[in-house]
Structures are given as structure tokens and as C-alpha cells.
Amino acid sequence: MGGRNPFLGTPDVPPPTQPYRLVIVAADGREHTIDVDPARVPCSGHGRPGSILDIALAHGVAIDHACGGVCACATCHVLVRTGGGSCNPPSDEEEDQLDEAPGLTPHSRLACQCVPSGAADVRAEVPAWNRNAVREGHG
Numbered sequence: 648m649g650g651r652n653p654f655l656g657t658p659d660v661p662p663p664t665q666p667y668r669l670v671i672v673a674a675d676g677r678e679h680t681i682d683v684d685p686a687r688v689p690c691s692g693h694g695r696p697g698s699i700l701d702i703a704l705a706h707g708v709a710i711d712h713a714c715g716g717v718c719a720c721a722t723c724h725v726l727v728r729t730g731g732g733s734c735n736p737p738s739d740e741e742e743d744q745l746d747e748a749p750g751l752t753p754h755s756r757l758a759c760q761c762v763p764s765g766a767a768d769v770r771a772e773v774p775a776w777n778r779n780a781v782r783e784g785h786g
């Protein structure tokens with residue numbers, strides 16, 4: 648995977664066009680509610696602009712992102728419980744990474760690749776097993 652552009656061959660994903668509410672159950676198990684204003688989508692520099700990871704990190708919400716948000720791990724695995732239909736479909740590269748992710752479900756997405764359009768509110772949860780791992784790893 649070294650040196651490979653993970654976004655090669657995948658179309659750009661437009662950032663949100665409408666305000667929406669993003670609820671994230673983060674790696675620390677806490678629930679965070681973020682009102683996303685498309686006119687002021689923050690940029691953390693991690694993941695696709697406007698992705699769940701990008702917005703979470705810009706608001707100080709913890710989601711693992713070992714590869715820095717370039718679709719090369721799967722540590723940013725989240726379960727998009729609601730609003731998944733308002734997000735970009737996963738690319739082949741995202742599907743490939745998710746295939747390697749433990750605990751894969753029909754709601755699984757990579758937070759660094761999943762960009763809500765704003766057409767619906769979104770709830771994304773770090774999987775419970777991963778939250779537990781974070782707690783064990785960091786006290």
C-alpha cells in the first residue's frame with residue numbers, strides 16, 4: 648500500500664450542501680452532537696473533506712485513524728446507524744478496506760471516506776468492541 652494514491656480512480660465527493668445534525672458515539676464511548684453548517688464545514692486535514700472523520704476531528708471528537716484518513720487501514724470503522732442513504736456510496740477502495748475490518752455489518756463505513764450530503768441527519772457509532780479496546784489501551 649505504500650506510495651499508492653488511495654483516491655486514484657475514485658470520483659471526488661462533494662461536501663454537504665445542506666445543514667444537518669451529526670451524532671457520533673466516539674471511541675471514548677461518549678455521544679457528541681454536531682450541527683454541521685455547510686457554509687462552515689471545518690477541515691481537520693484527515694480524510695475526505697466533509698467526511699465524518701474530518702468533522703469529528705475538527706470538533707475534538709475521537710475516532711481512530713491510523714493511516715491519517717487515506718483509506719489504507721480500517722481503524723476509522725464506524726457504523727452509520729441513520730442517514731446512511733444521504734452519504735456517498737463506498738468506493739471499491741473503501742469496500743476493500745472494510746473487507747478486512749473486524750465486525751463488519753451492513754452499516755459499516757470508513758469514517759474518513761463517508762461524506763454526508765446533508766440531506767438527512769446522521770448517526771455514526773464507533774463499534775462497541777473498538778470502544779472497549781480504546782478504553783483498555785488507554786485506561
Ligand code: FES
Binds near residue numbers: 744
Ligand atoms: S483512517 Fe485509515 S482508512 Fe480511514
